[in-house]
Amino acid sequence: MEDDFEAINIADERLVSAEHSENEEDEKIEVNLRPSSLSDFVGQEQIKKQLLISIEAAKQRDEPIEHVLLYGNPGLGKTTLAHIISHEMNANIKVTAGPALERVGDLAAILSNLERGDVLFIDEIHRMNKTIEEVLYSAMEDYALDIIVGKGPAARTLRMPLEKFTIIGATTKMNLLSGPLRDRFGHVFHLNFYEHSDIDKIINRNAEILSVTMEPGISFKVAERARRTPRVANRLLKRVRDYAQVKNNGKIDESVLRASFEMLGIDNYGLDHVDRKILSAIIEKFKGGPVGLGTLSASVAEDIETMETIYEPYLLQIGMIDRTPRGRVATHIAKKHLGNSVSTLF
Numbered sequence: 403m404e405d406d407f408e409a410i411n412i413a414d415e416r417l418v419s420a421e422h423s424e425n426e427e428d429e430k431i432e433v434n435l436r437p438s439s440l441s442d443f444v445g446q447e448q449i450k451k452q453l454l455i456s457i458e459a460a461k462q463r464d465e466p467i468e469h470v471l472l473y474g475n476p477g478l479g480k481t482t483l484a485h486i487i488s489h490e491m492n493a494n495i496k497v498t499a500g501p502a503l504e505r506v507g508d509l510a511a512i513l514s515n516l517e518r519g520d521v522l523f524i525d526e527i528h529r530m531n532k533t534i535e536e537v538l539y540s541a542m543e544d545y546a547l548d549i550i551v552g553k554g555p556a557a558r559t560l561r562m563p564l565e566k567f568t569i570i571g572a573t574t575k576m577n578l579l580s581g582p583l584r585d586r587f588g589h590v591f592h593l594n595f596y597e598h599s600d601i602d603k604i605i606n607r608n609a610e611i612l613s614v615t616m617e618p619g620i621s622f623k624v625a626e627r628a629r630r631t632p633r634v635a636n637r638l639l640k641r642v643r644d645y646a647q648v649k650n651n652g653k654i655d656e657s658v659l660r661a662s663f664e665m666l667g668i669d670n671y672g673l674d675h676v677d678r679k680i681l682s683a684i685i686e687k688f689k690g691g692p693v694g695l696g697t698l699s700a701s702v703a704e705d706i707e708t709m710e711t712i713y714e715p716y717l718l719q720i721g722m723i724d725r726t727p728r729g730r731v732a733t734h735i736a737k738k739h740l741g742n743s744v745s746t747l748f
Contacts, residue, residue: 435608435636436482438489444607445600445632446479449591453483456589457490466519466568467491468588469542471527473576475715477633478593480572481525487570488521495521500529506537510549510562513541518565527571528578535583542569542586574711595719601625601635608636614643616654623659627672629716634672641666671720671739676704680713681722681740684732692729 437443440450440457460467470487472480488495496512503509503524516522524530530538540548547562571587573579584590596604602625609616624642628635645662646654667675683701684691699709714730717723722736 435611436485437607438486440486440490442607443479443482443486444603445596446483446593449483449593452589452591453487453490457487460491466493466521466566469568469586470570470589470591471579471584471587472570472572472591472593473574474593475595475631476574476712477631478595479632480593481523483591483593484521484523484570484572487568488523491519491521491568493519493521493568495523497523497525500524500526503530503534506533506549509534509537509541510547513547513564513567514562516565516567518567520565520567521570522567523570523572525572526574527583528573528575535580538569539582539586595630596632598622598625598630601628601630601632604632605635605639608639612639612643614639614646614654615652617656620654620656620659627663627668627670629672630719638668669739671722672716673722673739676702677713677717677722678740680704680709680717681732681736684723684730685737685740690737691723691731692726693731694729698730 440454443450456467467487470484472483474480485495494517496516498512512522537548540546541564545564545566547564549560549562550557569587576584576592602622605621605624605628609621624638625635628638642654642659642662643652645665646652646658649661650658663669669678673681679702680698683698684693687693687701688698695706695709695714699706702709704713714723717736718725720735721733722739724731724733
């Protein structure tokens with residue numbers, strides 16, 4: 403039976419990473435699990451209240467909603483919200499990403515094909531090059547595209563009118579967006595990490611969609627390990643479902659849950675081997691800290707940007723590490739957690 407499970411075992415990717423999965427099947431399932439309306443979207447209540455008013459007001463005026471900027475950590479629902487906004491506005495949505503817009507012609511081709519009210523969703527908008535960004539200014543503000551024809555003294559600018567549309571930008575790095583671009587968004591929303599109770603609701607909803615059978619209380623235990631991130635919650639739910647399918651006729655009970663997480667190496671805080679390696683390095687190599695991020699990243703063979711954007715935010719959120727002027731410090735919670743026996747971690 404072990405060999406049977408290995409055949410459907412998890413991908414090599416880090417399960418508790420909130421980055422997009424490169425697994426095509428997982429991506430399809432994730433799309434199917436996305437809610438299509440604000441009423442089905444769990445959490446981010448303050449954002450939902452503001453969006454409901456703005457969407458209703460725009461519909462009453464028969465206008466597109468103002469441009470929207472969504473920022474926050476990976477996996478919190480920026481892409482989902484973009485699709486929901488377009489659905490609520492009864493609009494078509496075109497999807498692209500900052501790095502995919504390499505030339506002005508790429509942007510011009512997309513914008514010129516937009517119809518009135520359409521939504522253009524630009525993921526990783528902070529990674530657009532400056533030339534594209536400057537062309538986007540007039541498109542967002544005046545609904546026109548300024549195209550320079552020719553070179554040198556003979557160059558002239560042609561203005562091409564565009565239909566009124568909405569740009570929804572998503573970024574994990576708000577600080578990398580230029581001031582002029584930020585200022586052209588009418589709505590700027592910061593997505594926060596979710597409470598366990600909200601993640602629990604998301605897991606129960608998605609378990610029903612996936613026809614997963616769980617004992618009462620199991621969903622909350624999955625939620626506690628989901629790093630307060632819906633994408634991670636969905637990924638863990640699918641992996642535990644796989645284990646239960648092979649080992650327990652598809653039913654997820656306490657013993658299946660514990661065994662599956664122990665096999666996956668995800669402990670009761672939602673930490674995996676990489677997180678524990680980082681904490682162990684601070685505690686054992688650097689005597690609890692403080693240690694500079696550059697030194698720490700070198701000691702665990704991870705680059706600084708990955709440490710700062712992927713691993714560190716959650717460890718800070720749950721109080722495992724502290725930032726100080728002199729570097730990172732492991733807290734007493736981290737020392738106690740890593741000091742436990744292996745059997746108490748899962």
